[in-house]
Amino acid sequence: MRRFACPSCQSEVFFANTACLSCGTQLIYAPGEGFSPSTEGALACANRDVIGCNWAAEGEGGLCLSCLHTSVVPDLSVEGHAEAWAKIEAAKRPLIRALHHLGLPLTDADQRPAPVFEFKADPQDEAAPRVLTGHANGTITLNIAEADDASREATRAAMGEPYRTLAGHFRHEVAHHYEDVLTDGHPDRLTALRQVFGDETQDYAEALQRHYAEGAPAGWEQSFISSYATAHPWEDFAETWAHVLHVLDGLETARAFGLVPADLPRDLPGLAAIPMQRLAEAWIDLSVALNAVNQAMGHETFYPFVLTPTVIAKMEAIRSLIATGQPRILPEVA
Ligand SMILES: [Zn+2]
Numbered sequence: 001m002r003r004f005a006c007p008s009c010q011s012e013v014f015f016a017n018t019a020c021l022s023c024g025t026q027l028i029y030a031p032g033e034g035f036s037p038s039t040e041g042a043l044a045c046a047n048r049d050v051i052g053c054n055w056a057a058e059g060e061g062g063l064c065l066s067c068l069h070t071s072v073v074p075d076l077s078v079e080g081h082a083e084a085w086a087k088i089e090a091a092k093r094p095l096i097r098a099l100h101h102l103g104l105p106l107t108d109a110d111q112r113p114a115p116v117f118e119f120k121a122d123p124q125d126e127a128a129p130r131v132l133t134g135h136a137n138g139t140i141t142l143n144i145a146e147a148d149d150a151s152r153e154a155t156r157a158a159m160g161e162p163y164r165t166l167a168g169h170f171r172h173e174v175a176h177h178y179e180d181v182l183t184d185g186h187p188d189r190l191t192a193l194r195q196v197f198g199d200e201t202q203d204y205a206e207a208l209q210r211h212y213a214e215g216a217p218a219g220w221e222q223s224f225i226s227s228y229a230t231a232h233p234w235e236d237f238a239e240t241w242a243h244v245l246h247v248l249d250g251l252e253t254a255r256a257f258g259l260v261p262a263d264l265p266r267d268l269p270g271l272a273a274i275p276m277q278r279l280a281e282a283w284i285d286l287s288v289a290l291n292a293v294n295q296a297m298g299h300e301t302f303y304p305f306v307l308t309p310t311v312i313a314k315m316e317a318i319r320s321l322i323a324t325g326q327p328r329i330l331p332e333v334a
């Protein structure tokens with residue numbers, strides 16, 4: 001994420017702000033353009049008063065580029081659902097910004113928003129099937145319980161995961177969509193990915209069943225970013241893709257605050273254009289330092305992952321795939 005200044009008084013404003021905390025100017029954000037005062041022509045997203053969306057209206061129904069990608073929202077008459085939805089959308093907006101800046105396609109062949117997101121609550125009936133977070137044919141489903149910190153932490157502990165966040169869910173699930181979209185009509189890309197991640201035609205249900213029964217093979221840390229990545233080549237791709245987006249967004253943010261070398265590009269498309277090896281070196285330096293700072297504060301580890309040479313090579317395969325997008329390098333007002 002970049003740093004932003006209030007267009008009226010130049011005080012720092014943050015990505016989620018609907019107003020400047022110094023001068024009170026109402027703010028509207030547009031990806032690629034940054035913030036403008038809400039008085040200057042740009043219409044606010046129709047969801048502004050509902051969930052505090054601070055983006056500019058773009059399309060159908062007066063929704064912004066991010067809200068246009070939401071196809072299902074939970075029943076807002078149920079207590080807590082509106083808050084959960086707002087929190088989920090606040091985590092989705094940086095993702096949509098990143099995908100937009102990286103030039104990854106955000107529409108399908110019919111120019112409809114893609115991928116789309118369904119945010120659903122578990123049914124009241126305890127015996128009914130639960131809402132599973134996942135991806136199928138361009139639709140990403142997220143159980144809104146993931147917005148509840150206590151519930152998400154309980155799941156994380158039960159699954160033995162080193163971390164579990166809304167940003168992590170989003171970055172992982174969009175990977176499945178983009179693996180389909182970016183290899184469609186490009187057999188060469190599919191072959192290249194198969195060489196790195198293995199044969200994705202192996203039975204997915206069987207592979208997952210085996211993973212949950214037996215766990216990850218010993219020594220997996222050398223070649224995989226996470227235990228779950230060992231389950232199937234699709235999950236290896238998605239887990240690794242999520243980390244490429246973590247590193248790109250993390251480095252863009254760190255660069256804006258002067259925490260990484262100044263010869264690194266300032267924006268996401270610039271960062272995505274340089275070799276993963278260089279990005280990984282900067283990220284490892286930064287994350288070792290931030291891990292220590294977090295420890296000093298008594299917090300959990302900032303980045304509890306190890307980027308081995310094999311993992312970095314996998315990330316490079318994904319970085320070069322992402323770099324095939326049509327980057328939008330319109331500077332956001334900083
Ligand atoms: Zn201001």
Ligand SMILES: [Zn+2]
Nearest residue numbers: 045053064067
């Ligand atoms: Zn919106």
Ligand SMILES: [Zn+2]
Nearest residue numbers: 172176235238
């Ligand atoms: Zn997955």
